Amino acid sequence: MAFSARFALGGLGLAVAYGAFHRWIWVCQFRAMPANRGPFPRPWRMLSAHALTLRRLWRFLTSPFRRLPDFYIAGSMKCGTTALYSYLALHPHIVTPMFKESRFFLGMCGLRLSTWRYRSLFPSYWACPKGCLTFDADATASLTPNLAAAMYKRMTPGAKIILVYREPEKAAWSMCAFRSRIKCTPVCGFTFKQMYDLEMRTVESPHWAEVEQLTRALDTGACSVTLSAGVAPCVLSSMLMRTQRYADILHEFQSRFGKDQVLLVKFSDIATNTEATVRRVFAFLGLDSSIELPALKSVQPEDVVDLVVTSEKKASIPSAEEEALLKSYYGEQRRRLAQMLNCAEEDLW
Numbered sequence: 001m002a003f004s005a006r007f008a009l010g011g012l013g014l015a016v017a018y019g020a021f022h023r024w025i026w027v028c029q030f031r032a033m034p035a036n037r038g039p040f041p042r043p044w045r046m047l048s049a050h051a052l053t054l055r056r057l058w059r060f061l062t063s064p065f066r067r068l069p070d071f072y073i074a075g076s077m078k079c080g081t082t083a084l085y086s087y088l089a090l091h092p093h094i095v096t097p098m099f100k101e102s103r104f105f106l107g108m109c110g111l112r113l114s115t116w117r118y119r120s121l122f123p124s125y126w127a128c129p130k131g132c133l134t135f136d137a138d139a140t141a142s143l144t145p146n147l148a149a150a151m152y153k154r155m156t157p158g159a160k161i162i163l164v165y166r167e168p169e170k171a172a173w174s175m176c177a178f179r180s181r182i183k184c185t186p187v188c189g190f191t192f193k194q195m196y197d198l199e200m201r202t203v204e205s206p207h208w209a210e211v212e213q214l215t216r217a218l219d220t221g222a223c224s225v226t227l228s229a230g231v232a233p234c235v236l237s238s239m240l241m242r243t244q245r246y247a248d249i250l251h252e253f254q255s256r257f258g259k260d261q262v263l264l265v266k267f268s269d270i271a272t273n274t275e276a277t278v279r280r281v282f283a284f285l286g287l288d289s290s291i292e293l294p295a296l297k298s299v300q301p302e303d304v305v306d307l308v309v310t311s312e313k314k315a316s317i318p319s320a321e322e323e324a325l326l327k328s329y330y331g332e333q334r335r336r337l338a339q340m341l342n343c344a345e346e347d348l349w
């Protein structure tokens with residue numbers, strides 16, 4: 001075959017392979033937040049989308065040279081995890097990942113959950129050498145804490161876990177206000193009651209049993225597992241209240257990593273006692289906690305990049321009926337958490 005024909009065939013092959021990867025990576029991206037196309041409405045036509053595809057391709061190819069996280073901010077959503085991420089990123093020995101939240105368990109790297117795929121989201125050994133730490137601040141992990149804890153343990157048995165918590169009713173209300181404003185999501189414009197009912201319906205979903213089965217597989221030696229396509233939509237329909245089931249979440253992480261490797265951080269400490277709390281986290285991670293820090297109140301938390309929110313207005317307050325629904329939903333979790341932390345329920349937050 002003439003050289004030019006081979007050249008053309010090779011070029012065609014590369015173009016097809018690139019096209020397939022581009023399509024796949026954007027299916028993954030939109031699976032993690034279905035229907036919300038954020039700043040990427042038409043990934044085929046957008047240079048910025050192709051730039052991201054190329055970065056992700058490069059990261060997949062160089063995956064073996066990348067670090068896995070040394071620690072995780074594994075939850076919970078709407079508890080100040082974005083602020084904590086931004087504060088920790090100020091430490092000179094902490095290197096940030098590609099995305100603030102990997103959304104790995106929502107299929108951001110495809111439905112197969114493997115170490116190779118996960119590594120692609122983190123810095124290389126050159127960018128994050130010995131002595132430095134990298135991390136994942138994926139609060140969506142708290143939606144499937146059993147699977148997340150089992151996978152993290154499998155990949156990084158020595159990792160440390162940070163869990164931030166807040167009065168569950170307030171966090172759920174914050175989530176409701178936020179979700180109802182994310183453009184194009186299935187719950188955009190939903191009232192609290194509609195989200196509550198949706199979540200109650202999803203409790204019966206067979207996907208929770210599937211997640212439990214995958215967790216058992218990881219706990220008993222599997223190195224990777226594959227989610228079915230229905231898991232992400234089911235989990236995303238349960239975002240209002242599940243992420244605040246702190247007793248369940250704490251149990252899943254403590255039972256696998258041990259109490260010493262799990263740090264609980266109160267949202268109120270992040271909000272009111274910010275610098276001392278951030279230094280406490282540095283010390284927990286084994287980092288120099290006496291470094292100079294800027295005025296933390298002036299640090300603008302990095303936003304979740306790919307969501308388009310209709311307006312930034314503050315949420316109204318919940319009605320007495322809505323408050324009562326949430327209180328009763330979280331009653332058992334509160335009691336168990338107080339028992340686990342050996343304190344009175346009023347002192348939890």
Ligand SMILES: Nc1ncnc2c1ncn2[C@@H]1O[C@H](COP(=O)(O)OS(=O)(=O)O)[C@@H](OP(=O)(O)O)[C@H]1O
Binds near residue numbers: 076079082175
């Ligand atoms: N420093 C400080 N002081 C007081 N409040 C703070 C602070 N940092 C974050 N927040 C509040 O935390 C809520 C957002 O939490 P997350 O960043 O975890 O949200 S997310 O899950 O990443 O979307 C969100 O809560 P609501 O205002 O109730 O919606 C933020 O206002």
